[in-house]
Amino acid sequence: MKCEAGASDNAECGVRSADDCQLLNPQSIRTPHSAIHNQSAIRNPQSAMTPPTILPGAIVGVLGGGQLGRMFAMAARRLGYRVHTLAPEHDTPTGQIADVEINASYDDVEAVRAFAKGVDVVTFEFENVPAAAAAAAEAHAIVRPNGRALAIAQHRLREKTFLADHGLPVAPFARIDRDADLAAAMAKVGCPAVLKTAAFGYDGKGQVAIEKPDDLGPAWETLGRREAILEAFVDLQREISVVGARTAGGEWSPFAPIENEHLRHILDVSVAPARIPALTAALAVDVTRRVMEALDYVGLLCVEFFITRDGRLLVNEIAPRPHNSGHLTFDACRTSQFEQQLRAICGLPLGSTEMFQPAAMANLLGDLWEGGEPRWAAALAYPDVKLHLYGKSSPRPGRKMGHLTALADSASEAKARVLQARAALKG
Ligand SMILES: Nc1ncnc2c1ncn2[C@@H]1O[C@H](COP(=O)(O)OP(=O)(O)O)[C@@H](O)[C@H]1O
Ligand SMILES: [Mg+2]
Numbered sequence: 001m002k003c004e005a006g007a008s009d010n011a012e013c014g015v016r017s018a019d020d021c022q023l024l025n026p027q028s029i030r031t032p033h034s035a036i037h038n039q040s041a042i043r044n045p046q047s048a049m050t051p052p053t054i055l056p057g058a059i060v061g062v063l064g065g066g067q068l069g070r071m072f073a074m075a076a077r078r079l080g081y082r083v084h085t086l087a088p089e090h091d092t093p094t095g096q097i098a099d100v101e102i103n104a105s106y107d108d109v110e111a112v113r114a115f116a117k118g119v120d121v122v123t124f125e126f127e128n129v130p131a132a133a134a135a136a137a138e139a140h141a142i143v144r145p146n147g148r149a150l151a152i153a154q155h156r157l158r159e160k161t162f163l164a165d166h167g168l169p170v171a172p173f174a175r176i177d178r179d180a181d182l183a184a185a186m187a188k189v190g191c192p193a194v195l196k197t198a199a200f201g202y203d204g205k206g207q208v209a210i211e212k213p214d215d216l217g218p219a220w221e222t223l224g225r226r227e228a229i230l231e232a233f234v235d236l237q238r239e240i241s242v243v244g245a246r247t248a249g250g251e252w253s254p255f256a257p258i259e260n261e262h263l264r265h266i267l268d269v270s271v272a273p274a275r276i277p278a279l280t281a282a283l284a285v286d287v288t289r290r291v292m293e294a295l296d297y298v299g300l301l302c303v304e305f306f307i308t309r310d311g312r313l314l315v316n317e318i319a320p321r322p323h324n325s326g327h328l329t330f331d332a333c334r335t336s337q338f339e340q341q342l343r344a345i346c347g348l349p350l351g352s353t354e355m356f357q358p359a360a361m362a363n364l365l366g367d368l369w370e371g372g373e374p375r376w377a378a379a380l381a382y383p384d385v386k387l388h389l390y391g392k393s394s395p396r397p398g399r400k401m402g403h404l405t406a407l408a409d410s411a412s413e414a415k416a417r418v419l420q421a422r423a424a425l426k427g
Contacts, residue, residue: 051248054121054142054346056080059099061119061141063106063133064126065092067390067400068322068338071330072125073097075338081346086115087126093390094125109136116140123299123345127154127320128200144248144345145320149295153320156229157198166294168287169314171306172232176220185230186213192233195219197226203398204265209233234314238307240274242288243326243337245300245344252292253340253350254285255333258325259411260304266398269418270325270361271411272332276307283313291318300341302326324363324400331386331405332359357407360414362422364402366395374425379404385421 054060060076062069065087073083073094083098088105095101100118104111106129116122116137123144134147152158160173174185176195186193191213197206208219210230220228239262244254259274260267274281288303302323304316326337335343335351343350368374379387389402406418 051347052142053348058082058120058346059084059118060342060345061086061115061122061137062094062098063087063112063115063122063124063129063137064321065089065094065101066125067093067402069094069125070097070390071327071336071388072123072322072338072341075336076342079339079342081342084115084119086112091393093392096391106130106133109133112136113140116143121345123341124150124321129154142345145295145297145299145301149297149301150320152295153301153318155199156196156201156317157227159318160229160231162294163291163315163318166290168290169312171234171314174230176228176230179217182216182220186216189230189232194231194233195223196229196231197223198229199227203267204262207265234306235309236306237309237311238274238276239304239316240276240280240284240307241270241302241304241323241325242284243300243302243323243329243340244285244288244292245337245340245350246292246297247344247347247350248298249347251350252289253353254288255326255329255337255340255353256355257281257284258328260325264398266365266400267324267363269363269415270328271415272328272355272359273411275411277311280307280311280313287313287315291315299344300337324403325361327388327403328359328361328405329353330388332356332407357409358411358414359405359407360411360418361403361405362418363400364389364404364422364425365397366399366401367397368401368425369395370397371426375427376425378424378427379421382406382417382421382424384408384417 056079059082062085065085070093074097076083084100085094085098086102090103102115109132112133113136117140119141121142122137131151134150137143152162157175160170163170172189174188176185193210195208195210210216239260240257242254242257246252256273258270258272261269284305291303302319306314306316322337330336332355334354384406386405392401395401404418404421406414408414408417
């Protein structure tokens with residue numbers, strides 16, 4: 001185990017155990033920046049560049065107010081950190097757990113600036129924060145991941161271009177920004193294809209299927225003639241994701257690949273470990289590491305992959321934050337993706353990602369409320385199933401309200417079990 005980012009092992013730190021590290025890292029009072037120590041400067045005056053460790057007691061700022069921030073805040077508070085969150089809405093899933101909830105638009109650069117001044121480190125649970133806001137935060141606090149990584153991951157064209165430029169496998173794609181681009185894009189990508197807005201898409205929003213070349217013009221109209229990407233439609237065998245974390249010192253750690261099933265372009269069920277060949281799993285983990293290194297990424301991210309019917313691995317997209325598919329790590333792994341995000345941004349040793357047992361997660365969308373309140377007691381009657389609800393008051397169709405996780409002796413059994421429990425919610 002490493003005692004802080006930048007130290008390669010305990011011998012180098014001059015300590016014998018994690019407990020010894022604690023002794024070297026006395027807790028500090030709750031004032032921004034006061035809980036940051038560059039201990040390498042104390043023990044090794046040569047390495048003034050070693051990034052500082054942000055210790056328990058410090059204040060972590062989360063831009064975004066959704067369920068990803070909520071579960072991050074739970075992990076952070078368990079470890080004794082304070083959490084501030086900024087989002088446009090009131091009483092957000094994150095705000096309900098955080099110490100402080102600030103209500104402001106992400107476009108409100110002054111509000112973001114003030115928010116950053118009040119915390120020790122800023123991270124994201126929502127990636128569509130404008131570049132100007134990320135830059136304002138970076139001027140006043142440590143921001144992890146960095147603004148460049150965010151700018152790439154929040155824009156599908158920049159993202160695909162970045163991946164292709166680094167020799168990472170992606171489906172054929174082309175940019176569409178004006179009428180004149182339509183024919184060239186179709187010639188390059190072919191049919192069938194998917195047209196996606198370059199920015200602000202999530203859960204399949206901003207996407208149109210293209211069956212034949214004549215569909216493309218009208219589809220671009222439907223998307224409001226905004227900058228878009230045309231992607232070849234991939235004949236999918238499976239979708240998987242890899243969640244990984246990396247510290248400023250370059251330590252990195254992946255979770256086992258997770259298998260994902262979507263319904264109407266929204267994640268429905270995740271199963272881990274993914275039931276795929278070991279070689280494909282190793283390749284996906286290696287691609288994730290390469291993505292993180294190329295972005296000089298500090299924090300936690302998820303790479304979504306397609307596995308084609310003929311067994312090839314393609315990168316679909318990068319999420320610069322915890323991911324819905326990683327929710328099962330909360331119950332199934334020694335360290336959850338949320339605690340790992342905290343450890344990575346704070347420069348703490350990364351935790352073990354070992355799974356206690358194979359696991360499956362089923363999303364609970366607002367649709368489930370159609371016939372009235374779900375029968376919570378019926379799902380809770382499954383002793384091997386855990387219920388997570390995000391504290392959202394209005395259950396709209398397609399809205400992620402919570403999830404269930406089941407652990408079992410095999411991935412297939414866990415999946416069957418979580419689906420049974422979800423069915424029981426409807427009675
Ligand atoms: N090029 C494609 N070929 C086949 N399926 C696709 C393609 N692009 C997207 N999809 C399907 O739609 C889902 C959502 O698309 P994605 O690009 O990941 O956007 P989002 O940001 O909404 O998650 C994918 O997980 C996959 O199931
Ligand atoms: Mg996706």
